[in-house]
Amino acid sequence: MKFRTRAIHIGSEPDSTGAVVPPIYLSTTFVQPGPGDWGAFDYSRSGNPTRARVEKTIADLEGAAGSLAFSSGMAATHCAMGLLESGSHVVAGCDMYGGTYRLLHKICNRNNITVTLVHADDAAAIAEAIRPETKMVWVESIGNPLMSVPDLEQISADIVMHSATKYFGGHSDCLAGALSAKTPELHRQLYFIQNATGGVIGGLEAFLLHRGIKTMELRVREQSKSALAIAQWLESHRSVARVLYPGLASHPHHQRAVRLMGDQFGGMVTFDVRGDIETAKRVCKATELFGLAVSCGAVESLIEQPATMSHASYDPAARAQAGICDTLVRISVGLEDPEDLIADLDRALGIAGGA
Numbered sequence: 494m495k496f497r498t499r500a501i502h503i504g505s506e507p508d509s510t511g512a513v514v515p516p517i518y519l520s521t522t523f524v525q526p527g528p529g530d531w532g533a534f535d536y537s538r539s540g541n542p543t544r545a546r547v548e549k550t551i552a553d554l555e556g557a558a559g560s561l562a563f564s565s566g567m568a569a570t571h572c573a574m575g576l577l578e579s580g581s582h583v584v585a586g587c588d589m590y591g592g593t594y595r596l597l598h599k600i601c602n603r604n605n606i607t608v609t610l611v612h613a614d615d616a617a618a619i620a621e622a623i624r625p626e627t628k629m630v631w632v633e634s635i636g637n638p639l640m641s642v643p644d645l646e647q648i649s650a651d652i653v654m655h656s657a658t659k660y661f662g663g664h665s666d667c668l669a670g671a672l673s674a675k676t677p678e679l680h681r682q683l684y685f686i687q688n689a690t691g692g693v694i695g696g697l698e699a700f701l702l703h704r705g706i707k708t709m710e711l712r713v714r715e716q717s718k719s720a721l722a723i724a725q726w727l728e729s730h731r732s733v734a735r736v737l738y739p740g741l742a743s744h745p746h747h748q749r750a751v752r753l754m755g756d757q758f759g760g761m762v763t764f765d766v767r768g769d770i771e772t773a774k775r776v777c778k779a780t781e782l783f784g785l786a787v788s789c790g791a792v793e794s795l796i797e798q799p800a801t802m803s804h805a806s807y808d809p810a811a812r813a814q815a816g817i818c819d820t821l822v823r824i825s826v827g828l829e830d831p832e833d834l835i836a837d838l839d840r841a842l843g844i845a846g847g848a
């Protein structure tokens with residue numbers, strides 16, 4: 494079956510009541526057949542029927558041996574980092590999520606884990622950074638906020654991590670994360686860490702996440718269409734110095750993006766305004782439809798300034814080195830009519846008065 498069909502049916506099989514929408518299990522614990530004789534579920538940190546359904550759906554969509562659902566994307570990332578031992582080395586993309594930068598440099602470092610940052614779209618640079626003690630390569634597809642496109646065909650992916658808060662949930666009402674493992678053994682190791690550390694998704698959030706996934710393909714298709722139209726419009730705007738979007742022919746890895754993503758390049762667009770840090774701030778404050786907020790991937794459009802918001806947890810020097818400059822503005826294109834979104838940006842850029 495195709496992606497969209499599986500998103501709706503796999504994991505949503507009717508239960509014994511015939512309910513088309515399976516019920517939400519909020520129970521923290523489950524009555525057992527006998528002492529030491531365990532049923533399918535015992536305690537909700539270890540397993541929960543609502544969570545199990547959404548994990549089944551995600552594993553199927555990812556073609557994974559198994560998936561695990563977490564209370565947030567960072568809980569999922571932290572679980573994956575739990576595979577590392579003291580002395581391990583990680584190679585990571587330099588335009589990664591600010592929270593992941595913080596986790597690696599300010600939490601994982603306490604366990605003597607070191608990190609080398611490289612441009613994720615340069616597979617040769619990644620290969621060069623690998624040492625005997627390198628245990629993990631961590632890249633984002635697509636990188637943020639610079640919209641780098643890593644060569645995923647060259648970089649093997651044993652684990653896929655999602656901040657399911659974003660496109661999976663899709664409605665800004667559910668904080669969630671997911672890990673999908675390529676092999677049953679890796680799934681078992683990650684499950685062990687998840688159960689031992691406890692960052693599991695709750696029953697209610699598991700339900701919301703599951704509901705969001707059913708419409709993900711349709712949402713992302715429309716968001717990609719609108720984002721491309723907006724990126725093309727921005728490219729010709731006099732107040733905009735540069736537009737970063739993998740769907741544009743001007744993107745340095747446009748051909749790679751086409752190979753990996755076909756004709757859907759997502760809803761995230763970054764642009765560089767003519768002017769300075771204050772100009773970028775004024776643009777972010779002047780929009781009416783685009784809400785001034787971090788996060789992305791939901792039905793409502795958002796705008797933010799990476800240097801002072803999503804990537805403020807970077808050390809300033811590392812931010813500059815990665816190319817995350819003060820004049821960048823990042824938008825997450827939602828499901829509003831693209832004509833209304835363009836009108837909103839046009840008004841905001843006019844008010845901000847780029848040089």
Ligand SMILES: *Cc1c(COP(=O)(O)O)cnc(C)c1O
Pocket residue numbers: 565566567568590592593633637656657658659668669670788
């Ligand atoms: C949002 C995000 C995260 C963190 O996920 P949360 O659900 O907010 O914990 C990690 N990585 C990327 C790329 C993200 O966009």
